[in-house]
């Protein structure tokens with residue numbers, strides 16, 4: 417497998433990061449030249465932007481500022497990490513990408529799909545992922561996982577359930593808009609089953 421850009425999407429607490437870690441290890445064991453990275457972040461400048469966006473104290477942040485910051489972090493990440501890796505022939509796995517902005521800022525913040533797409537077009541110059549895996553779990557289930565176990569709660573986790581439901585509906589709209597690219601995996605299954613389904617989809621790219 418060469419030069420493939422694969423992104424992972426899903427609501428809060430969908431288990432994306434854990435799934436990606438196992439997928440990465442499995443692919444590495446198969447001898448595939450693959451890297452894993454995440455948005456917003458992955459590198460110094462973008463991690464700093466991530467801290468500003470997700471800081472729970474930044475309650476005054478305007479939603480257009482938020483959309484621009486995600487796009488700025490994305491641009492730097494693409495230039496420094498994603499494009500060079502693809503150019504070298506590596507497979508790139510990325511935890512969240514443009515669909516997160518379309519779902520969270522476009523639908524969650526109600527900025528509109530076309531507006532957020534236009535802002536992001538400036539950042540990504542039309543280079544979309546080859547495949548996007550959407551880990552499908554209802555927002556309430558994911559949020560329960562976030563609050564009951566593993567990680568620090570950030571500014572977006574603290575949004576209302578209505579916000580997270582809009583994000584989820586946004587993802588559903590994106591799946592309809594990009595049926596060739598976005599593939600859905602049932603995230604309510606056991607973690608083993610989710611990983612198996614994900615690997616089957618990725619292997620279909622070969």
Ligand code: TMP
Pocket residue numbers: 428455456486512513514516517518520521572573
């Ligand atoms: P994470 O929890 O998966 O690391 O993602 C951080 C948060 O940022 C999560 O709530 C989703 C949100 N997000 C957006 O709202 N827009 C974006 O473009 C990205 C990449 C993430």
